[in-house]
Amino acid sequence: MSGLTALRKLDRRWIFLAVGLLVVVPLAVGIHIAPVQPSARARGFYDAIEKVPAGSTVLLAGDYDPSTVAENYPMHLAAARHLMRRNIKIVGLALYPGGPPLTDQVLRIAGGEYGKKEGVDYVNLGYKAGNELVMSQMGSSIPRTFPVDRRGIPVSQIPVMRGVQNYANFPLLVNISAGYPGTKEWVQQVVSRYHLPMVAGVTAVSAPEYYPYLQAGQLKGLLGGMAGGAEYEVLIQKPALATRGMDAQSLAHLFIAFMILLGNLAFLGEDKERRR
Amino acid sequence: MKRQVPFLITLLAGIFCLIGFFVPHPAIRTFYDEIQQWVIVIVGATYVLGVANLLRINLKQVSGRERDWPYKIVLLLGMVAMMIVGFTEGSHYLDPTSGFSWMYNTFYSAMSATMFSLLAFFIASAAFRAFRIRTLEALLLAIAAFILMIGRVPIGNAIHPFIPAAADWLMEVPQNAAKRGILIGAAIGVMATGIRLILGMERAYGSSSGGGGA
Amino acid sequence: MHLSTLPGVWISALLTLGIFSFLYKDNPVYKFCEHLFVGISAGYWVVLTYYGTIKPNLVDPLFGVPFTFDRHLLLVMPLLLSLFLFSRFFPRGDWLSRWPIAMVLGVYPALRITGFAQSDLVQQINGSILPFWVAGNAYASFNNILLVLGLLATLVFFFFSTEHKGAIGGIAKVGIYFLMVSFGASYGYTVMARVSLLIGRVMFLLDSWLGVVRF
Numbered sequence: 001m002s003g004l005t006a007l008r009k010l011d012r013r014w015i016f017l018a019v020g021l022l023v024v025v026p027l028a029v030g031i032h033i034a035p036v037q038p039s040a041r042a043r044g045f046y047d048a049i050e051k052v053p054a055g056s057t058v059l060l061a062g063d064y065d066p067s068t069v070a071e072n073y074p075m076h077l078a079a080a081r082h083l084m085r086r087n088i089k090i091v092g093l094a095l096y097p098g099g100p101p102l103t104d105q106v107l108r109i110a111g112g113e114y115g116k117k118e119g120v121d122y123v124n125l126g127y128k129a130g131n132e133l134v135m136s137q138m139g140s141s142i143p144r145t146f147p148v149d150r151r152g153i154p155v156s157q158i159p160v161m162r163g164v165q166n167y168a169n170f171p172l173l174v175n176i177s178a179g180y181p182g183t184k185e186w187v188q189q190v191v192s193r194y195h196l197p198m199v200a201g202v203t204a205v206s207a208p209e210y211y212p213y214l215q216a217g218q219l220k221g222l223l224g225g226m227a228g229g230a231e232y233e234v235l236i237q238k239p240a241l242a243t244r245g246m247d248a249q250s251l252a253h254l255f256i257a258f259m260i261l262l263g264n265l266a267f268l269g270e271d272k273e274r275r276r
Numbered sequence: 277m278k279r280q281v282p283f284l285i286t287l288l289a290g291i292f293c294l295i296g297f298f299v300p301h302p303a304i305r306t307f308y309d310e311i312q313q314w315v316i317v318i319v320g321a322t323y324v325l326g327v328a329n330l331l332r333i334n335l336k337q338v339s340g341r342e343r344d345w346p347y348k349i350v351l352l353l354g355m356v357a358m359m360i361v362g363f364t365e366g367s368h369y370l371d372p373t374s375g376f377s378w379m380y381n382t383f384y385s386a387m388s389a390t391m392f393s394l395l396a397f398f399i400a401s402a403a404f405r406a407f408r409i410r411t412l413e414a415l416l417l418a419i420a421a422f423i424l425m426i427g428r429v430p431i432g433n434a435i436h437p438f439i440p441a442a443a444d445w446l447m448e449v450p451q452n453a454a455k456r457g458i459l460i461g462a463a464i465g466v467m468a469t470g471i472r473l474i475l476g477m478e479r480a481y482g483s484s485s486g487g488g489g490a
Numbered sequence: 491m492h493l494s495t496l497p498g499v500w501i502s503a504l505l506t507l508g509i510f511s512f513l514y515k516d517n518p519v520y521k522f523c524e525h526l527f528v529g530i531s532a533g534y535w536v537v538l539t540y541y542g543t544i545k546p547n548l549v550d551p552l553f554g555v556p557f558t559f560d561r562h563l564l565l566v567m568p569l570l571l572s573l574f575l576f577s578r579f580f581p582r583g584d585w586l587s588r589w590p591i592a593m594v595l596g597v598y599p600a601l602r603i604t605g606f607a608q609s610d611l612v613q614q615i616n617g618s619i620l621p622f623w624v625a626g627n628a629y630a631s632f633n634n635i636l637l638v639l640g641l642l643a644t645l646v647f648f649f650f651s652t653e654h655k656g657a658i659g660g661i662a663k664v665g666i667y668f669l670m671v672s673f674g675a676s677y678g679y680t681v682m683a684r685v686s687l688l689i690g691r692v693m694f695l696l697d698s699w700l701g702v703v704r705f
Contacts, residue, residue, distance in 0.1 A: 012401040016513045019400045023685070023692050028702055034434035039444070066385035067392040070690020071683060097323075097538045098388065098531075100370060101380050108372065126370070127542035129320035133312055136601055140309045145316070148546045152367030188605030192613060204683035208676050211447055212456040215637075216617025218609060224679065226686035227428050244705050245689040250431035252396070252685040256403045257425050260418065263404035278585045282592035289596030297604045313547065314568040315597045318590045320543035321572035327532045328576070347521050351529035358533025362541075369541060376537065378498055384534050386502035387527040389691055390509040396688035397513055399681055416667055417674035424678025445633075447675060453637045454672035456614050457644025457665070463610035470599030470606075 007266040015259065022255050026247040033247045036239075041214065042231035045199045045221025049082050052171050057089040057160065059170045061186065062106065064178035065098025068203050073102060074242035075201035075229035076176040080110035080122075082236045083174070089160050090122040091170075093146065095134060095181045100126045100150050119153070123160045126150030131181035135189040139166055167194040175200045183210055187218050201228060283476045289315075290474030331355065354383070420446055492701030503699040506691060548572070640668040 026033075038046075052058060060079065064072040083090055092103045107122050116122055125146040128134045137145040142164055143155050155161040163169060173196050177183040183200040191198050197220055202210060204225025213219045223232050226249060229242030289311055296308025334348045342348075361375045369376040409418045426432040427443025472478045494500065505523055512520040552565045571590040577583040618641055620634040646658060647665030654662045696702045 010404070012405070013514065015401045015404055016397040019397050019688070023396075023688050024696070027689065027692055027705075028696055030703060034430035036430050037433050037440070039440075066388040068683075068687065069385070069389050070393075070688075070693075071686045073690075097535050097542070098384070100538070100542070101377060101385075104370060104372070127538050128316065128547075129323060129539055129543040130316040131319070132601055132605065133316055133319070133597065137309065137312050137316065140305065140312075144309075144313070146546075147550070150370055150542075152541070152546075185605070188609040189601065192605065192608035204679040204686065205676075207679050208447065208451060208455060208672065209459075211452045212459055212614055212617065213609070215448065215452055215456075216613050218613060224428070225682045226689065227682060230430075241690075241693065241705055245686065245693065246430050248689050248692070249682070249685055250429040252400075252688075253425040253429050253681060254431065256400050256681050256685075257422055259400055259403040260407045260409075260421075263407060264409050266404075267408065278588075282588040285589055285592040286596040289593045290600045291596075293597050293600030294603065297600070310564060311593070312597060314571065315594055316543065317548045317568035318571050318575070318594060320539045320547070321575050321590070322594075323535055323539045324544070325575050325578070327536050328579075330528075330532050332579070344521070347525040350522055351525040351532075354526045354529025355533040356529075358530050359536055362533070362537030367541065369537060379530070380534065382498040382501050383505065383526065383530045386505050386694070387509060387523060388531070389687065389694075390506045391524075391527065393684075393687040393691040394509065394512065396684040399684045403681075413666060413670045416670040417677065420671045420674025421677040421681075424675050425681055428678065428682060446671065449633050449636050450640055450668050450671045451675040453640025454644045454665075454668040456618065456641050457648065457668070458672075459610045460614050460641075460645065461648040463606040463614075466606045467603050467611075470603040473595055473599040 004266050004270075007262070008270060010266075018255060019252060022251045023248045026251055027245070031247055033250050036227075036230045036234045036243055036246055038231040038235050039228075041222040041224070042228060042235060043221070044214075044219075045201070045223055045232060046082070046235040048172060048197060048199045048220040049079070049086065049088075049174070052083075052086065052088050054087040055089075056171050057091055057164060057169065058083055059167075059173045060090050060092045060103075061095065061173065061175045061177075062092060062099050062103040063095045063182040064102070064176060064203075065096045066102070067098070068178040069102065070241075070245070071203045071226050071229065072176050072178055072201065073106070074226065074240055075223050075232055076102065076106045077109060077240065078229065078232050078236055078238065078242075079174050079176065079201065080106045081113065081238055082232075084110045084114040084116050084121070085236070091125065091142075091160065091164060092122065093125040094127050095131060096178065097127050097129075100124060104150065119149075120159050123155075123158050124150045125155075132185040132189050135181070135185060139190065139194055142166055167196045170196060172196070173198040177202045177206070179203065179206055182206070183213075183219075187213050191218050201232070204228075286474060286476060294474075327355070358384075420451070494699050494701060499698050503695060506695060544572075640665075644668050 060083070062072070062076050080090065090107065092107055094100045094103050103124050107118070107124055110116070111118065111122060126149060128146060134145060143161070146155060148154050149158060167190060173186060173190060175183050175186050175198060177200055183202050183206070186198060190196050198218070199221040200210060200219055201223035204227070207222065207224030207228070210219060210222055214222050223229055226242045226245055230246050233239050233243045292304070292307050292311055296304050331352070334352055338345050338348045338352065358376075358379060361379055362369045365374050365376055368374055371377065407418070409415050423439065423443050423446055426435065427439040432439040432443065469478070508519045508523040511517055548565065548568055552562065552569065571593065574586040575590050577586040618638055620638060622631060622635050624630040624634065643661050643665035645665070647662040647669065652658055693705050697705045
């Protein structure tokens with residue numbers, strides 16, 4: 001029993017240290033546990049973009065900020081790469097105040113790789129306050145809701161915005177979402193109302209909430225968390241940050257599952273002792 | 277007047293937005309769009325109000341030498357520095373080479389990401405200390421959690437392909453059924469509360485709290 | 491190992507470690523970082539909101555174009571309502587701040603009523619109208635039946651107008667089992683999310699700062 005008593009009194013900082021090491025070591029050493037297998041949900045995301053005709057313009061909403069950058073950024077970058085590789089123009093925006101610089105970075109990196117020009121092949125409309133109200137108003141007029149891009153250039157002078165009036169001008173909405181406002185609101189305000197096909201890459205915390213949307217056909221594809229991002233990176237054959245993180249992710253998950261079992265074992269003893 | 281005017285504003289704004297949804301006639305849509313465009317600006321202004329309030333509270337704490345006041349100076353300096361850099365750079369404030377972008381990457385991005393990454397440590401510690409399996413309900417929860425934790429990462433497939441398949445089934449069938457039940461229940465709740473708010477029947481109405489579309 | 495020479499990367503790394511120091515115990519370095527974070531984000535929000543919303547949607551159309559009575563009259567409204575918000579700072583005028591808030595309280599519920607009704611009520615019911623018999627596919631048939639029964643049991647659990655006794659109580663109990671599975675799934679996903687965020691930070695330290703690995 002003394003072993004279990006000691007376990008019950010375990011300083012939580014030992015657990016912190018173990019978590020730290022399980023993440024740092026696989027990333028630093030670069031061990032390889034198992035390949036990433038794309039799921040049907042990630043394939044749905046991929047296929048929806050594959051179906052978009054080259055030369056059309058897609059709305060890419062990056063509704064997240066640095067607090068979830070590890071989960072959302074890899075899928076955002078992968079989506080921008082996939083769209084640009086297929087010669088699809090991008091109208092980017094962010095309904096999180098912390099988002100516009102990340103949208104900028106993603107579009108710039110992907111644009112550099114595929115020789116795309118800002119203003120001609122893509123634009124970052126930046127941030128707008130108002131959450132789902134902005135989505136609703138974009139259905140009436142995008143140029144009125146976003147009169148300028150994030151550089152302050154009027155949208156009437158931006159080639160990629162020519163002819164873009166409302167959702168009718170997009171064949172697909174790609175949403176990278178960290179919560180509110182995000183995927184749920186886009187589905188409510190845009191998919192339901194304007195019947196615009198939509199795919200979403202979301203944080204793992206929020207992913208389970210969107211399975212009913214996926215099953216009902218309101219979403220054509222769904223990437224959940226860094227693992228979802230990794231699956232999509234494999235599909236577009238550009239393994240990057242998310243794929244590299246999967247070994248550490250696997251080990252940390254195993255450890256937390258083990259902690260649940262160990263905790264139950266340790267405190268099972270306590271219950272028995274108390275009863276005595 | 278102090279109570280009736282806000283009540284009328286809420287009622288009219290709410291009704292116009294509801295009618296505008298169902299009746300896309302240009303006359304109605306003009307009002308509908310106009311009201312919504314105003315509110316976009318108002319919501320923006322509420323954020324500025326929030327920060328102005330933060331500034332006021334912290335200035336008060338510093339001048340009163342209240343607890344932790346030296347840290348409040350750090351807070352104020354950070355806030356003011358960010359605003360000075362942003363506003364002096366004008367519309368180029370978000371260019372990759374701007375000072376504002378540098379501060380975003382160096383301070384905001386780094387600290388925001390790190391703050392939330394702390395939760396990884398706490399969830400591991402909580403798994404050890406708080407996750408007790410004593411009832412059938414808790415057992416079901418634990419089994420689902422285990423299958424998901426192992427089945428959603430590559431190691432699950434390496435152990436046995438059955439694990440990710442089980443995770444998929446769990447997510448698509450029983451999990452989906454319960455989540456859909458929650459969605460439907462919440463939708464009815466939101467609709468009922470929404471109607472009460474528009475009709476001024478909610479108790480919070482007219483108090484100084486609320487707003488922001490949160 | 492190629493240690494970074496960029497001051498920005500060093501500051502970020504030191505702030506990251508400063509925040510991690512909280513794991514050992516609460517300390518002045520963490521408190522410093524915490525307050526700096528709140529200040530920096532507040533300043534950032536003001537700048538973003540001004541350039542992203544207030545300038546393009548209010549200031550520029552109001553002051554940046556020649557005066558037209560109709561257009562400017564309409565733009566004066568959001569300007570006034572926004573200014574009214576700040577009447578909270580003046581004890582005798584704070585009732586004015588309820589006007590813009592009242593407008594917000596009218597618009598958002600209206601948007602949500604229609605949004606939730608369409609996507610979370612009607613389309614969810616629509617998505618649950620599934621065939622109980624899929625020819626030649628017993629597995630799909632079983633899943634469809636389970637999904638619908640699970641949904642009904644969950645809804646019964648949330649129906650509090652009748653006491654959960656007898657048959658209703660039994661069905662509600664089944665609903666609880668479904669809910670427990672869904673909470674377990676959410677827990678698993680939450681673990682995934684938290685671990686990913688830590689991976690992101692460790693990647694920054696190992697790559698941009700220490701230069702141990704390139705990701």
